[in-house]
Amino acid sequence: MQTASHGPAEMTAYADKFTPDVLLSAPRRSSAISDPSGKYAVYTVSTYSFESHDKTSEIRVIDLASGQSTLVTNDRSASEPNWLGNATGLLWLKKGEKGATDLVFGSLDKIDESYIAGNLPGSISNVKLKALGAEKIAIAFTGKAWPNGTLYNKEKKPKRYTSARLYDRTMVRHWDQYVTSEKNAVWYGLLDGSHGKWSLQSPWNALEGTGLESPIPTFGGKNDFDISTSGLVFVAKDPELKQAFNTKGNFYSLPIPDFLQKPTSEPQKLELEALQGAASSPVFSPDGESAAFLQMAQNGYESDRNRVVHIPSIQRMHEGGASSAVARVVPIEEQDTAWDRSPGSVSFSPDGTMLLLVVEDQGDDVLFKIDLTASSVGHPHAVTGPGAISDVQPLRKGSNELFVSSTNLVDNSVYTIVDPAQPTRARIVSSNSRNGASFGLSSEQVSDMWFKGAGDYQVHALVVKPSNFSEDHTYPLAYLIHGGPQGAWTRSWSTRWNPAVFAEQGYVVICPNPTGSTGYGQVFTDAITESWGGLPYEDLVNGFEYIKEHLAYVDTDRAVALGASYGGYMMNWFQGHPLGRAFKALVCHDGVFSMANQISSDEQWFPNHDQGGPYWKSEEMWERWNPARFSGNWSTPMLVIHNELDYRLPISEGLAMFNVLQERGIQSRFLTFNDENHWVLKEENSLVWHTVVLNWINKFVGLPPYKDEEALGIETAG
Numbered sequence: 001m002q003t004a005s006h007g008p009a010e011m012t013a014y015a016d017k018f019t020p021d022v023l024l025s026a027p028r029r030s031s032a033i034s035d036p037s038g039k040y041a042v043y044t045v046s047t048y049s050f051e052s053h054d055k056t057s058e059i060r061v062i063d064l065a066s067g068q069s070t071l072v073t074n075d076r077s078a079s080e081p082n083w084l085g086n087a088t089g090l091l092w093l094k095k096g097e098k099g100a101t102d103l104v105f106g107s108l109d110k111i112d113e114s115y116i117a118g119n120l121p122g123s124i125s126n127v128k129l130k131a132l133g134a135e136k137i138a139i140a141f142t143g144k145a146w147p148n149g150t151l152y153n154k155e156k157k158p159k160r161y162t163s164a165r166l167y168d169r170t171m172v173r174h175w176d177q178y179v180t181s182e183k184n185a186v187w188y189g190l191l192d193g194s195h196g197k198w199s200l201q202s203p204w205n206a207l208e209g210t211g212l213e214s215p216i217p218t219f220g221g222k223n224d225f226d227i228s229t230s231g232l233v234f235v236a237k238d239p240e241l242k243q244a245f246n247t248k249g250n251f252y253s254l255p256i257p258d259f260l261q262k263p264t265s266e267p268q269k270l271e272l273e274a275l276q277g278a279a280s281s282p283v284f285s286p287d288g289e290s291a292a293f294l295q296m297a298q299n300g301y302e303s304d305r306n307r308v309v310h311i312p313s314i315q316r317m318h319e320g321g322a323s324s325a326v327a328r329v330v331p332i333e334e335q336d337t338a339w340d341r342s343p344g345s346v347s348f349s350p351d352g353t354m355l356l357l358v359v360e361d362q363g364d365d366v367l368f369k370i371d372l373t374a375s376s377v378g379h380p381h382a383v384t385g386p387g388a389i390s391d392v393q394p395l396r397k398g399s400n401e402l403f404v405s406s407t408n409l410v411d412n413s414v415y416t417i418v419d420p421a422q423p424t425r426a427r428i429v430s431s432n433s434r435n436g437a438s439f440g441l442s443s444e445q446v447s448d449m450w451f452k453g454a455g456d457y458q459v460h461a462l463v464v465k466p467s468n469f470s471e472d473h474t475y476p477l478a479y480l481i482h483g484g485p486q487g488a489w490t491r492s493w494s495t496r497w498n499p500a501v502f503a504e505q506g507y508v509v510i511c512p513n514p515t516g517s518t519g520y521g522q523v524f525t526d527a528i529t530e531s532w533g534g535l536p537y538e539d540l541v542n543g544f545e546y547i548k549e550h551l552a553y554v555d556t557d558r559a560v561a562l563g564a565s566y567g568g569y570m571m572n573w574f575q576g577h578p579l580g581r582a583f584k585a586l587v588c589h590d591g592v593f594s595m596a597n598q599i600s601s602d603e604q605w606f607p608n609h610d611q612g613g614p615y616w617k618s619e620e621m622w623e624r625w626n627p628a629r630f631s632g633n634w635s636t637p638m639l640v641i642h643n644e645l646d647y648r649l650p651i652s653e654g655l656a657m658f659n660v661l662q663e664r665g666i667q668s669r670f671l672t673f674n675d676e677n678h679w680v681l682k683e684e685n686s687l688v689w690h691t692v693v694l695n696w697i698n699k700f701v702g703l704p705p706y707k708d709e710e711a712l713g714i715e716t717a718g
Contacts, residue, residue: 008068011438018439018467018504020690020706023495024683025050026439029413029432031391031405032062035083038396039064040108041403041415041429042072042081042090048683055683059092061108062415064429072111078104082129084137085193091117091129099123099155101143105198117191118200122151124187126215126222130288132229135193138259139200140227142215145185149208152182170244174602175218176645176677183213186225186234190259202260210267212236216249223281223345228288231255231314234267235279235293244604248299249279251309253291255318270311270323277304281345285352286394290314292346292355300605303486305342305522308332308355310372330355332370332380339380340521343368349402349420350394356402356420358389360519363448363462363490365389367404369420383423387414388492407493409446409464409500410436440467441500446491451546453515454538460520461512461543462489464499469508469553476558476701477547478507479583483565485516485528485536485610495686496679497564505694506703508554510547514539530612532566532625533573540570541579556582558701562693564589565649565678569627571638572657576630584700586638587693590646590678593656595626602647631660637667639696641689644674669696688712 015022025048032043041064046057059072059081072081077095084091088108094116096102101124106114124143131137144152165172171179189203207214214236215224225234231254238248252267277296284291291311296304308330311317317326332339343357349369357368357380365388368380387408395401395417404416404426413432419425433439445465453459466475480499482489489499489511499509513520515535516528527535548556561583563571568591574580592598598607599615611625612618623629638661642654654670661668671692673685680689692714694706 011433014438015440018441018500020501020687020694021050022439023498023501023690024048024686026412027432028495031393032403032415033081033083033393034064034395034403035087036397037087038399038401038403039087042083044079044081050683050687053684059090061090062430064417067430070108072106072108073114080125080127082127084129084191084198091127091191091198093124093127095123096120099153103200115197117198120151120200120203122153124151126225128222128225128227129191130227130229132190132259137191137193137198138188138227138229138256139191139203140186140188140206140225140232141203142184142186142221142225144182145205145208147181149185149205151187151203151205170242170604171602173647175647177218177647183207184215184217184220186214186232188227188232188256188259204262206232206234206254206256206263206267207236211239212252212267213239214252226283226291228284228314230257230288233282233284233291233293233314235282241299244602245608246299247278247296247302247605248276249295251279251282251293251295253314253317268318270309270317270327272309272323272327272329274329275307275309278302280306281343281347283347284314285348286350287352288314290352292348294343294346301609302603302606303342303484303518303525305340305525306344308343308346308357308370310355330370334380340523341380342518342522342525347392350397350400354420356383356392358392360488360490362460362519363488363513364519365406365490365492367392367402367418383418383420384416384426386491388490408443408491409462409493410439410441410443412493439500440504442467445469445500445503449510449546451543453542454535457524459512459514459539459543460517461510462491462499464503464509464511466503466506466508471553474553474555475506475508476560476703477554477556478502478509478697479540479544479559479561480509480511481540481561481563481567481570482511482513482517483563483567484518485532485566485569486518486525487566488513488517488519490519496681501690502694505698505706507560507701508551510543510554512540512543514543529610530621532569532610533577533627534625536570537573537577537579544579544582559583560585560587560697560701562587562589562697563591565591568592568649572627573625573630575634575636575638576627577633580634580636583636585697586636587641587696588638588654588657589641590643590649591653591657592627592649593653593660594628595622597650597653597656600650600652628656631664634660634664635666637700639669639671639693641671641680641693643672643676643678643680645677648678684712688714 027047030044032041034041048055057076060069062069081092094102101120103118105117124141126142185207190201214234251270254267275295276299279295282293294306298304311327345358354369367383391405393403395403402418415429447463449461568588571588612621658670
């Protein structure tokens with residue numbers, strides 16, 4: 001462990017030009033957690049070097065008054081710091097020997113005297129803490145469990161002499177891995193500091209013998225459970241239903257009278273008849289007496305609107321009250337009509353009088369508050385402005401102020417102090433890139449565009465211009481189509497599809513949110529159902545025409561289009577329809593070629609809902625929007641990217657596209673990574689991805705290549 005050192009919390013180097021190399025090698029800060037005094041916040045930061053082909057990782061603490069940060073440890077196996085005990089105590093995870101995990105305690109003023117407070121015989125994550133007293137702290141965390149309920153350790157898995165896998169029910173594989181008998185579980189225990197040092201006592205599997213799995217695979221994590229002084233709440237998929245065809249989840253509460261003992265009762269389920277869809281974001285109030293969570297109404301529809309459920313008394317739920325009597329769906333209204341936004345998470349204000357909702361809203365991820373004490377509960381008020389909220393924490397004890405972590409299109413990490421009572425007085429504590437300056441970017445590059453859609457509605461798009469933009473020049477167009485399809489372009493930072501990377505190559509980047517996008521009301525989102533190639537395509541045609549007619553600085557004769565997942569589907573739909581001829585080149589990343597092949601995908605509820613039922617019941621709809629039907633019209637040069645570990649849209653989709661392009665004599669390339677899934681996440685692979693993509697589109701619009709592909713060690717064939 002390195003002795004504590006001090007320095008600024010932000011980037012110190014400035015880039016001459018924002019490139020993929022800069023994007024991928026920039027320090028990546030986590031969300032931060034403020035200490036009980038509100039003076040400090042702890043976070044992690046990792047940095048990748050293309051020179052050494054290695055990554056550094058640090059835990060650091062920022063002084064919220066000065067902006068200076070202190071290094072806690074640069075041990076690359078350290079992660080997930082939390083404040084523990086007094087204002088200077090920290091607890092973090094460290095990879096132990098032979099697949100185990102150490103809990104390490106350290107004090108800011110004596111960091112060299114850090115010690116192991118506990119050892120767990122497997123991999124854990126998502127630690128949450130709750131003080132029971134001055135020297136007693138309840139701890140909860142997640143980790144996979146063996147079928148017998150004990151903590152799973154990959155390194156202790158018995159050697160197998162066959163590669164065979166046998167399944168009697170779905171899912172067989174999910175996202176990027178085959179489903180195995182080990183399941184996610186929530187664990188709890190006690191941290192005891194009464195003997196001068198903290199030590200972990202008696203961790204127990206809260207889900208043992210229940211048949212439940214939480215966090216919910218594959219992206220569930222810390223937001224799938226919460227801990228109080230008297231128990232746990234969590235969400236899990238309904239174990240009685242086939243997982244591949246259903247989204248239905250449930251809220252559960254488990255009373256824990258003694259964190260040193262195994263559970264004395266089964267988790268209690270709360271089920272509201274009107275809500276039969278996915279459940280998420282369970283959270284206790286600060287005093288632990290009430291709780292809230294989100295749930296959708298429709299089973300099988302992952303993009304239904306989340307309803308906010310409030311449980312005024314967890315104790316009453318434990319006493320066996322009827323679900324309708326112990327919980328209520330909060331009637332959120334706006335201007336006397338039902339609020340049509342869908343919250344992504346819910347939490348309580350520090351004093352427990354308000355619910356805080358992170359909500360996608362017209363291209364931003366905004367924090368809203370609703371007052372639980374008002375006579376007419378439910379009128380939402382925005383607490384934050386443009387940008388994308390990634391985490392919200394109480395700033396300090398005894399205050400309703402919040403510590404907010406966020407990003408935007410020019411900055412990859414911003415820490416802000418916000419008072420919900422005075423949101424306009426928000427104070428930025430730290431901007432990792434100094435508001436984009438370290439990247440050579442500025443918020444002035446980002447603007448909004450609205451145009452008429454296929455019907456009586458307006459469609460929103462984000463516009464990102466080059467940093468050296470001049471109205472006197474014209475620029476080629478990069479038309480970026482998002483995935484989902486129930487998703488949206490927002491003012492959030494990304495290391496995968498970052499509009500500024502394309503803008504700094506010399507493009508005007510337009511990111512439209514057509515029919516089906518989220519953040520513009522549930523009716524707009526729902527309208528893509530049974531219309532994959534219908535209304536969204538017409539919106540995108542209208543958007544292109546609007547750009548052509550109204551943005552004189554955009555040269556639409558030098559236009560390219562790019563998309564991933566549903567955006568990749570749209571590239572193939574473009575190919576078969578007139579708009580495809582407007583582009584010099586296309587890029588299709590992990591897209592859909594044959595609609596029927598989605599039957600081989602992992603989450604079957606998704607195509608079944610959007611196409612009006614399973615294939616054998618709704619064949620006409622599946623085939624109506626099938627891009628393969630129109631492959632005889634394909635003529636635009638296209639780069640196809642598809643990865644081996646993509647089980648959402650298997651690689652056969654990409655191979656089929658490439659075969660069609662090659663047989664038709666259309667200029668085309670095929671890029672694949674055998675160790676990536678639906679996304680490209682590894683830094684070296686991502687640099688290759690960006691280089692091949694930029695070189696491909698730049699060639700067709702008269703811009704210079706980004707860099708030499710051979711120097712990156714790409715294996716080429718054919």
